[in-house]
Amino acid sequence: MAISNIRYGEGVTKEIGMDLQNLGARRVCLMTDKNLSKLPPVNAVLNSLVKYGINFQMYDNVRVEPTDQSFLDAIQFAKNGEFDAYVAVGGGSVIDTCKAANLYAASPSSEFLDYVNAPIGKGKPVTVPLKPLIAVPTTSGTGSETTGVAIFDFKELKVKTGIASRAIKPTLGIIDPLHTLSMPERIVANSGFDVLCHALESYTALPYNQRRPCPSNPINRPAYQGSNPVSDVWALHALRVVAKYLKRAIRNPEDREARANMHLASAFAGIGFGNAGVHLCHGMSYPISGLVKTYKPKDYNVDHSLVPHGLSVVLTSPAVFAFTAQIDPERHLEAAEILGADIRTARIKDAGLILADTLRKFLFDLNVDDGLAAIGYSKADIPALVKGTLPQRVVLPEDEPKLHSTS
Amino acid sequence: MAISNIRYGEGVTKEIGMDLQNLGARRVCLMTDKNLSKLPPVNAVLNSLVKYGINFQMYDNVRVEPTDQSFLDAIQFAKNGEFDAYVAVGGGSVIDTCKAANLYAASPSSEFLDYVNAPIGKGKPVTVPLKPLIAVPTTSGTGSETTGVAIFDFKELKVKTGIASRAIKPTLGIIDPLHTLSMPERIVANSGFDVLCHALESYTALPYNQRRPCPSNPINRPAYQGSNPVSDVWALHALRVVAKYLKRAIRNPEDREARANMHLASAFAGIGFGNAGVHLCHGMSYPISGLVKTYKPKDYNVDHSLVPHGLSVVLTSPAVFAFTAQIDPERHLEAAEILGADIRTARIKDAGLILADTLRKFLFDLNVDDGLAAIGYSKADIPALVKGTLPQRVVLPEDEPKLHSTS
Numbered sequence: 001m002a003i004s005n006i007r008y009g010e011g012v013t014k015e016i017g018m019d020l021q022n023l024g025a026r027r028v029c030l031m032t033d034k035n036l037s038k039l040p041p042v043n044a045v046l047n048s049l050v051k052y053g054i055n056f057q058m059y060d061n062v063r064v065e066p067t068d069q070s071f072l073d074a075i076q077f078a079k080n081g082e083f084d085a086y087v088a089v090g091g092g093s094v095i096d097t098c099k100a101a102n103l104y105a106a107s108p109s110s111e112f113l114d115y116v117n118a119p120i121g122k123g124k125p126v127t128v129p130l131k132p133l134i135a136v137p138t139t140s141g142t143g144s145e146t147t148g149v150a151i152f153d154f155k156e157l158k159v160k161t162g163i164a165s166r167a168i169k170p171t172l173g174i175i176d177p178l179h180t181l182s183m184p185e186r187i188v189a190n191s192g193f194d195v196l197c198h199a200l201e202s203y204t205a206l207p208y209n210q211r212r213p214c215p216s217n218p219i220n221r222p223a224y225q226g227s228n229p230v231s232d233v234w235a236l237h238a239l240r241v242v243a244k245y246l247k248r249a250i251r252n253p254e255d256r257e258a259r260a261n262m263h264l265a266s267a268f269a270g271i272g273f274g275n276a277g278v279h280l281c282h283g284m285s286y287p288i289s290g291l292v293k294t295y296k297p298k299d300y301n302v303d304h305s306l307v308p309h310g311l312s313v314v315l316t317s318p319a320v321f322a323f324t325a326q327i328d329p330e331r332h333l334e335a336a337e338i339l340g341a342d343i344r345t346a347r348i349k350d351a352g353l354i355l356a357d358t359l360r361k362f363l364f365d366l367n368v369d370d371g372l373a374a375i376g377y378s379k380a381d382i383p384a385l386v387k388g389t390l391p392q393r394v395v396l397p398e399d400e401p402k403l404h405s406t407s
Numbered sequence: 408m409a410i411s412n413i414r415y416g417e418g419v420t421k422e423i424g425m426d427l428q429n430l431g432a433r434r435v436c437l438m439t440d441k442n443l444s445k446l447p448p449v450n451a452v453l454n455s456l457v458k459y460g461i462n463f464q465m466y467d468n469v470r471v472e473p474t475d476q477s478f479l480d481a482i483q484f485a486k487n488g489e490f491d492a493y494v495a496v497g498g499g500s501v502i503d504t505c506k507a508a509n510l511y512a513a514s515p516s517s518e519f520l521d522y523v524n525a526p527i528g529k530g531k532p533v534t535v536p537l538k539p540l541i542a543v544p545t546t547s548g549t550g551s552e553t554t555g556v557a558i559f560d561f562k563e564l565k566v567k568t569g570i571a572s573r574a575i576k577p578t579l580g581i582i583d584p585l586h587t588l589s590m591p592e593r594i595v596a597n598s599g600f601d602v603l604c605h606a607l608e609s610y611t612a613l614p615y616n617q618r619r620p621c622p623s624n625p626i627n628r629p630a631y632q633g634s635n636p637v638s639d640v641w642a643l644h645a646l647r648v649v650a651k652y653l654k655r656a657i658r659n660p661e662d663r664e665a666r667a668n669m670h671l672a673s674a675f676a677g678i679g680f681g682n683a684g685v686h687l688c689h690g691m692s693y694p695i696s697g698l699v700k701t702y703k704p705k706d707y708n709v710d711h712s713l714v715p716h717g718l719s720v721v722l723t724s725p726a727v728f729a730f731t732a733q734i735d736p737e738r739h740l741e742a743a744e745i746l747g748a749d750i751r752t753a754r755i756k757d758a759g760l761i762l763a764d765t766l767r768k769f770l771f772d773l774n775v776d777d778g779l780a781a782i783g784y785s786k787a788d789i790p791a792l793v794k795g796t797l798p799q800r801v802v803l804p805e806d807e808p809k810l811h812s813t814s
Contacts, residue, residue, distance in 0.1 A: 008636060015624075022626045
C-alpha cells in the first residue's frame with residue numbers, strides 16, 4: 001500500500017515556487033484549462049513561480065472531461081517543451097491530462113495505446129522514470145492528486161477508459177482550501193458526489209484477501225487491491241466528512257470550514273480508492289458520460305455537451321448499493337448510519353434498501369437530477385450503456401496482475 | 408506529510424525473499440536479537456531467504472532497549488558486511504538498531520554524534536542515500552516500521568535520545584499478525600501502552616499551524632509537525648482499536664482477531680505520531696527508562712535491569728493528560744469517551760480529570776505497576792528525572808527546522 005505526499009493549509013500554494021527550486025526544476029510545464037487560467041488558483045501559482053524565478057511554459061488547453069485527442073495535444077506540448085517538472089492546477093481533468101503528458105513525454109517511443117488500460121489499450125507497465133509532478137486541485141472531488149490514474153474519453157469507441165500506474169501518481173498534492181472559494185455551486189455538488197462514491201465504493205469493494213488468483217510475486221500486486229484495513233480508515237473518515245460538510249459546502253460559498261473539509265476529504269477518499277478500487281457506480285459512469293447527448297450542466301462553462309463525472313457516478317448509486325448490499329450488509333448499514341439513517345431497529349436484510357433510501361434523500365436535498373432520464377437517456381439507450389459498462393472491469397479490484405507496485 | 412509503505416496479512420512474511428529479489432539485493436543484513444533468533448518470526452524470514460536464494464548474514468546481538476554502544480556494535484557489523492539491503496525482525500529495539508546501522512554504514516566518515524538529535528548530538532540532516540530496509544515487527548507497540556526515528560540509551564549521560572530523519576524510515580513494513588502469537592502477556596501489555604500513548608499524545612500535540620516560527624522553506628519542515636488533519640485520522644483510529652482490542656489481546660494469546668488488530672494499530676499510531684510528534688509521556692519516559700535501578704519486568708528475558716518503553720511511557724499518562732487538557736479540553740474529553748468514559752453529563756472544565764480517571768481505571772484493569780514508586784523510584788529521584796526530561800524537546804512538534812522533509 002503506497003500513499004501520496006500531501007500538504008494542506010490555506011495559502012500553501014504560495015510555496016510552490018520554493019518546492020520547484022528544491023526539486024532543481026529549470027523548465028516547468030504549468031497545465032490548466034482556459035477558465036482557470038484567469039482565476040485566483042492559477043494566479044497564486046504564477047505569482048509564486050515569478051517570485052522564485054522559475055522558468056515555465058503554460059498550457060491552458062486542457063479539455064474538461066478530456067479525450068484521447070486532448071491528451072495527445074497536451075502530450076505533444078510536453079514533448080516539445082522538454083520539461084523537468086510539471087505543475088497541474090485544476091480539477092481531475094487537468095491533473096489527469098498532466099499525468100499523461102508527463103508519462104508520454106518521458107517515454108517518447110511509446111504508442112498512445114501502450115499504457116492505456118487493457119482491453120482497450122495494451123496496459124503495459126511503466127518502467128521509465130517520470131519527472132516530478134505537483135498537483136494543485138481546484139475542485140473537491142477526484143482525489144486525482146493522490147492517485148495513479150488518468151481518465152479520458154476514447155472518442156472512437158465512445159467510452160471512458162484510462163491509464164493506471166503508481167508511476168504517474170503526483171509527487172506532491174497541494175491541498176489549499178482557498179481554491180475552493182471560487183467553485184460554483186454545482187461544481188461543489190458534483191465533485192462532492194465523486195467523493196461520496198469513492199468512499200462508499202472503496203469501503204464496499206471486494207476485500208483484498210478475496211481477490212483470486214493472487215499474483216505470485218508482490219511486485220505484481222495491482223494498485224486497486226480491494227478494500228483493506230488501511231483504505232477502510234480513509235473511506236470511513238471521508239464518508240463522515242461528506243455527511244457532515246457536503247450540504248454546507250454546496251449551499252454556502254462562504255462556509256470556509258465546510259469547503260476546507262471537503263477539499264481534504266477529496267484527497268482522503270482518493271488515498272482510499274486509489275489503493276482499494278471502486279466498483280459499479282464508477283464502472284457505469286463512464287458510458288453515462290461518454291454517450292452524452294445534449295445535456296449541458298449548470299455552472300460548467302464549456303462549449304460541448306457534458307455529464308460531469310461526479311453526477312454520472314452518483315446517479316446510479318441508490319440502485320448500485322441496493323444490489324451490492326447482499327455481499328456485506330453490515331458495511332452498507334454502517335454507511336447508511338453515517339449518512340444519517342436511524343438503524344437502531346433496522347433488519348440486516350434490509351441494509352441495501354436502507355442505504356438506497358438514505359442516498360435518495362441525501363441527493364434529493366441537494367437538487368440532483370432525477371435519474372438517467374433527467375440527463376437525456378431513455379430505455380432505448382440501455383443496450384449501449386450496458387455495452388459501454390462491460391469493459392470497465394479496470395476500476396474493480398483486479399483479479400489479474402497488471403500494475404506494478406512496490407508493496 | 409510522508410507515509411510509509413506497509414503490507415498486512417497473516418503469513419505475508421514468507422514473501423520477503425521475493426521482495427529482496429525484486430530489490431536486486433545480493434548481500435542482505437538480517438538483524439534480530441538473541442531471543443527472537445530462535446523463534447517463529449525469524450524462522451519464517453530465514454525460510455523465505457533460503458527459498459529465494461538470498462545471500463545474507465545474521466546479526467543477533469541487538470540489545471533490548473539499545474545503548475550507544477550496542478548501536479555502535481551493530482554499525483560496525485554493517486560496515487564490515489557491505490550490505491545492499493537490511494531486514495530487521497523484532498520490536499522497536501531491533502528496528503531502531505537496524506536503522507542506525509543502515510545510516511552509518513552509508514555514511515562511513517560520519518562521527519556517531521553527527522546524526523544524533525541536538526542538543527546531545529549535532530542533529531545533522533541526512534543527505535547520503537541509504538540502502539532499502541524491510542522491517543518485520545514482532546511486537547505491537549513502537550510503530551518503528553513506519554517512522555524515521557531510532558532511540559537509544561546514551562549511557563554516559565544516563566539519558567535516552569535518538570536519531571530522527573525521514574531518510575531512515577523503512578522502505579517497507581511487513582505487518583504479519585502471526586508474529587504476535589508468541590508474545591508473552593506483559594510484552595503485549597507494555598507495547599500496547601506505547602500505542603495508547605502514541606495515539607493520545609499525537610492527538611493532543613501542538614497543532615501543526617501553531618508551531619512558531621514556521622520554516623521559511625517547506626524542505627525544512629520537521630518530521631514532527633504537530634497534530635494535523637492527517638495524523639488525527641490515524642490517532643483516533645488507533646485509539647479506537649486500543650479501546651476495543653488491547654484487553655483481549657493481553658488476556659488471551661489465542662485471540663487472533665485482537666492481536667492482529669493491535670499489530671495493525673501499532674503501525675497506524677506510528678504513522679500518526681511519526682508525522683505529528685508526541686509530548687510529555689514520551690519526553691518523561693526517557694529518564695524513567697534511562698535511570699532504571701533494579702527493576703526487572705516479568706516476561707522479558709534479559710540480563711539487565713529494564714523499564715520497558717511502553718511502561719515508562721504510560722506510568723505518567725494520567726498526570727500528563729490531567730495537565731494538558733487545559734490546552735484542548737474537547738480533544739481530551741473525546742479521548743476519554745473513546746476509552747469508555749460516559750461523558751454525557753461531563754463538564755468541559757473537568758476534561759483532564761475525566762481522561763486521567765479513565766486511564767487509571769483502564770490501566771488498573773491491566774495490572775500496571777502503580778506509579779514510579781512501584782518500579783523503584785522515590786522522591787529523592789525527582790531532580791534527576793526532571794534533569795533527564797528537559798533535553799527531550801526532540802519528541803515535541805518542533806519550533807526549529809531541523810529535519811529534512813519532502814513535504
